[in-house]
Amino acid sequence: MNAKSLAPSLVEHDEPVEAERGTASDAVFYGVLRGLESQAFVPGQRLVEADLSAAFKVSRNSVREGLQRLVAEGVVELLKHKGAVIRTLGFQDTMDVLDVAELMTGLLVRAAARNHTDTALAGMLRQSLRDLSRADEARDSLAFTLARRQFYRALLYLAHNRELRRLFPTIHMPIVYAQHRLPLLQQIRLRDYERIAAAVLAGKAEDAEALGREHVQTVRKCIHESYAKLNGA
Numbered sequence: 001m002n003a004k005s006l007a008p009s010l011v012e013h014d015e016p017v018e019a020e021r022g023t024a025s026d027a028v029f030y031g032v033l034r035g036l037e038s039q040a041f042v043p044g045q046r047l048v049e050a051d052l053s054a055a056f057k058v059s060r061n062s063v064r065e066g067l068q069r070l071v072a073e074g075v076v077e078l079l080k081h082k083g084a085v086i087r088t089l090g091f092q093d094t095m096d097v098l099d100v101a102e103l104m105t106g107l108l109v110r111a112a113a114r115n116h117t118d119t120a121l122a123g124m125l126r127q128s129l130r131d132l133s134r135a136d137e138a139r140d141s142l143a144f145t146l147a148r149r150q151f152y153r154a155l156l157y158l159a160h161n162r163e164l165r166r167l168f169p170t171i172h173m174p175i176v177y178a179q180h181r182l183p184l185l186q187q188i189r190l191r192d193y194e195r196i197a198a199a200v201l202a203g204k205a206e207d208a209e210a211l212g213r214e215h216v217q218t219v220r221k222c223i224h225e226s227y228a229k230l231n232g233a
Helices: 003-011 026-036 049-056 060-072 090-115 119-138 140-158 162-170 173-179 184-200 205-230
Strands: 076-079 082-084
Touching: 026 049, 026 060, 026 140, 026 173, 049 060, 060 076, 060 082, 090 140, 090 162, 090 173, 090 184, 090 205, 119 140, 119 184, 140 162, 140 184, 184 205
Parallel strands: none
Antiparallel strands: 076 082
């Protein structure tokens, strides 16, 4: 896969969030994460410094810095004779990630519901739902991915919790979704996001938390069933 051909899909179709504005190494760090979501990068793929440098228009030193951050976050691993490779999660690793995601998602939507009266951010959340619905109708997976990111961004800002904003993006959900691109999951997300948003916007913190955790539980069940079928269990 030629990184030069990936540059438009990684850069032109998305406006970086506030945390992504910064150094050249940020372009590599967040670019690889966005690439996982948009299927420009896949788990197990080798990341070549020269290709990344061309794709993101940054120096090789900046690429190395970005890769070091990805290694520290557990998204990339350094393998002997291969170099930097996007991490592949084993089944138990995936279940572990989802265990953490369940608790964090519940906490996130509960906190967001407590601040539902912020008109601007509530509008951002509603707009993300409209964008998700349009993307689903158009069967536009990239647009759906971007709208999903906007949905979580709105929740993170509504939560008014800096620690959540710092920690939530470090959960390895981009790798999980990149490895498990099950058609049913998009329908589940759209349905669950609508229910979660309704509870958040109504200020029902306990309901929102229950729905947030239930959503991740459903994702876990789908992945577990898919894994069992593939392995004849």
